[in-house]
Every structure is written in structure tokens, then in C-alpha cells.
Amino acid sequence: MLSDVLGLTPEEAEIYRTLISVASATPAELAESVGCDARQLVRTLGMLEGRGLAARSLGDTARFVASPPAAALRALLLQRQNELKLAELELESLDEIYRAATLGRGVADVVDVIHGAEVVRERVGQMQLGAREEVMNFAKVPVISAGNLTDGAVIARGVRYRVILERAMLDEGATSFDEIVQARATGEEVRIAETLPLKLFIVDREFAIVPLLGSANAAKTGALLVHESSLLDALIALFESEWGRATQFVTSAGAVQNASAIEDLDAQILSLSLTGLTDQAIAAQLRTSLRTVQRRVRHLMDIAKVQTRMQLGFQVARLGWLEAERDGNQTA
Template sequence: MLSDVLGLAPAESEIYGTLISVASATPAELAGSVGRDARQVERILGMLEGRGLATRSLRDTTRFVASPPAAALRALLVQRQNDLRLAELELDSLDEIYRAAAARRGVGDVIDVIHGAETIRERLGQIQLGAQKEIMNLVKAPVFSVGNMTDGAAIARGVRYRVILERAMLDEGAPSFDEIVQARAAGEEVRITETVPLKLFIVDREFAVVPLLGSADAAMAEALIVHASSLLDALIALFESEWGKATQFVTSAGALQNAPAIDDLDAQILSLSLTGLTDKAIAAQLHSSLRTVQRRIRHLMDVAKVQNRMQLGFHAARLGWLEAE
């Protein structure tokens, strides 16, 4: 943790953490505790001494004493905070230069091309890390995965994450219902539609990545990066249009509005049913039985006081059961 937050090397963090647990110690004693060479430990202690994290004992200069963590580490923390503030100022300056250059782009500079599935995955990962406001994602198979379905770290720092999945992907179990539940729990907004017109990844409404469907050879895969332009505006409008038409996906009864006598399983079955999945596919997604799914759908129709599934879907829409909280 110290090595991550305060910039200490792992060996420095280990030696300091051991030193603060004893009154004082020689390099040889510490070496025995951590399983390192005594000369290496002595060199590390010298580095800690230079950082103000360790001092030599007044009674015996061969022994080292740890500096109080509250005082010594706070100084390092303040320095790191100052470095981060300077980095943020530098980033803002670079961003202004980039935006000024972007405003002067010609037609040939609006679109960049990246090649290879691995390169595309790496670029998407970088994009997620750099997002500040919103990520908008149209998803269809095959997926250029960047790890998890969603970047929880981006959501944690306030990035809105909206995803539209093609229904066929649910039929194939990629992503699985469990993965969608995890993504929803992390804060992702998920909707399902019959078909997605193209793969699309828009970040902060400033640029978009459009993976192209082409050769099955991963090395031949390509993607377009679209910078600020009327084309990017059109892609944003396309996403918003698809978002408005897609079916909201809920994973708990708490997300339903004005829907009495419905538990989490009912809500999940209703949500999957309205996406067009068959009862058999719903049962597979929820690790349940076909009979349970059919019985629950009958219960939902009784609650809605309707006679068939078409009426159930109309009733759910009319009463706003699936409207987001």
C-alpha cells in the first residue's frame, strides 16, 4: 500500500513496516526478519534515512530507529499531493493545446484507424481509464473485451456508464445474467434491444471508437477512432435514439415502479421476458426451471390483471414498471 500511494519501492515499504514494529534494529537483525541479504537491507535503510523515514540510534549508530509514521509519511503524502496537483495543471494545459489543434483538423484528421484485436482492446482499456463524464456503449458479438463488462473504477469516480446489448447475446449467454447483475450493482445502466446497428464506444462525447466487423482473423481486426466532428455528433445521436427504444433491464424488485407483490425473481423474469427471450432461455439464464419461469409469468399476469404476455408488456410499459429509479 505504501509503495502504491507514497511512491516507496516494495523493498523500502517492507523494511520500514518491519522497523516500526521494533524499538530498534541492526541491518543484520532486519535481514533475518525479512529474509534478505544484510548488505541489501543496509542499503535500503540508507535510502529510508535519506527519505526521513529512519534514523540511527543515538546510543548505538549501528542500530536504526523508525521515524514516527504520522510525521514522516505525512510529509511524503503532502509531496505526492503537490505532485498530483502539478500533474493536473500540466494535464489541463496539454488538453487545451490538444483541443486547439483538434479545432483545426481537416477532413482527413477526423478519423484514425487502429489495427489488430489486441491493439483495439488496449485502446479501449486506456479510454475507460481516461473517461471523466460518460461512456456510451453499443455492444454486439464478437466483443473486444477489456476485462470486466464494466469499469467499476470509472463509475466510482462519477462516470455515467450506459450500455445497450443486442438480445442475441443473451441467447448465447455472453454476457451472462450474473455478469449483468454485477454490472448493474456497480452502477452501470443496461438496456436490451433486438439488434444493434454497429459496435460503438463513445467517451465524454469527445470521441468514439467504432470496431469494424470484418475478418475473423484477430490480427486483421480494425477500428475507427472518430474525433470531434459532425460524424461524431451523428454517432452520439444514433446512440441516444437506440437508448430511447431499448428495453430497460432490471435485476431487482426495488428497481420497479408501482409494481406491488413482485419479488426480485419476478422482476428478473419480467425484464428478460420483455427483451424477447423464450421461457427456456430465461430459465437457463436464471439457473431456474422452465416450470418455475412459467408459473412466475402467470403470477405476473395475475398481478397485472391481464390475459396474455402481450398485454403484460403493454401493462408494464403503461404503468411505468420498468422506469429507472
């Protein structure tokens, strides 16, 4: 934490933590305690002295003592806070310059081309990490990055993250049911679509990346970076349209509305079944048997008082069993 937040190296942080745990210590004693070379430790102590985190003992200048953390680290923290404020001001200034340039773009400048699969992956990751309000994602095979389902770092900052998975992601094992459960547990909203027209990342409704990746010719892979324009508006409208049609997804019985006698496994089977997965594929995703899946589907049909799976799907929609996600509510 000290190395991440206050700019100390891992070695400096470790030695400072060791030093504050003792009244005083010589470089040799510290080197033995942390298991490092004494000469390197002397250099590190010099760095800590320069930062005001360590000082020589008045009674014995060969020994070192730690400066009080409340005073020494607070000064470093204030320095970092000031640096962050200056960085924010610089960012705002650069953003204003960028927006002014964007307004002057012609029709031909609305779309930029990104070349190379690795560059696309890096740009997608940067876009997601830099999001302020919302990320919208069409995820389909072939997978271009681990960013199809976020790790929660973006959502933890209050960013809404909506992803529509093409069913083939589940069919081909590119995404597992466990990954969906984990993503939803972080607050991600996930829906499933039969097919998706393209891969897409939209960030803050300000720009989008349309990856154009395939395995046929890796040298020609790339993406389109779309700036604010009527084209971006069309991509946003496309996402919202697909979002409204995509199958909502629940992972626990608590998310199934207006129904009783439904267990978590029932809810999971119901969600996967409505996406169009076969019973065998559902069994594989949930690590259960085909017989169990078929038996639980029959149980759901009995609860819904229907005779066929088509009727079950209609009844699920009519009764609003999967309405829990409509407003972004998450139960995982």
C-alpha cells in the same frame, strides 16, 4: 497502500511497516522478521534513510529506528501532491494544444484508423479510464474486451456509464445475468436491445471509437477513432435513440414500480422476458428450472390481469413497472 500512493517499493513499504512496530532493530533482526536476504535489506534500509523514513539509533549505530510517520510520510505526501499538481498543469497544457490542432483538422482528419485488435483493446481501456463525465457503450458480440461491462473504477470517480447490450450477448453467454447484476450494483446503467448496428464507445461526447472486429480475418481488425465533428454528433444521436428504445432492466422487486406481490425472481424473469429471451434461456441465466420460469410468468400475468405475454408486455409499459431506471436510478 504506501507503495501505491507514496512511491515506495513493496519491499520498502514492508520494511518500514515492520520497523515502526519495534523500538529499534538491526538489519539481521529485520531480515529475519520479514524473511528476506540481509544484504538486500541493508540496501533497502539505505533507501529508507535517503527518504527520511529511517535513521540509525543514537545509542547504537548498528540499529535502525523508524522516523515518525506523521512527519516523514507527510513530507512524501506533499511531494507527491505537488507532482500531481504539476502533472495536471501539464495535462491541461497538452489538452489545449491538442484541441487547437483538432480545430484545424480538415474533413479527412475527422476519423483516424487504429490497426490491430490488441491496440484497439488498449485504446478502449485508456479511453474509459480517462473519462471525466460519461461513457456510452454499444456492446455486441464478438466481445473485444472485458470493458463491455466496467469494473466500477470509472463510476467510482463520478463518471456516468451507460451500456446497451445486444440480446445476443445473453443468448451466446458473452455476458451473464450475474455480471449485469454486479455492474448495476456499482452504479452502471444497463439496457438490452434486440440488435445494435455497430460496436461503439463514446467518451465525454468528445470522441468515439467504433471497433471493426471480426473473426474472419484477424489481421484486418481495427477501429475508427472519431473526433469532435458532425459525424460524432450523429453517433451520439444514434446512441441516445437506441437508449430510448432499449428495454430497461431491473434486478430486484424493489425497482418494479406500481406493483405488489412481486419477488426478486419475478422482476428478473420479467426483465429477461421482455428482452426476448426464451424461457429456457432465462432459466439458464437465472440458474433455475424451466418450470419455475413458466410458473412465475403465469404469476406475473395474473398480477397484471392479462391472458397473453404480449398483453403482459403492453401492461408493463402502461403501468410503468420498469420506470425505475429512466432517470438513472439504480436498485440492485
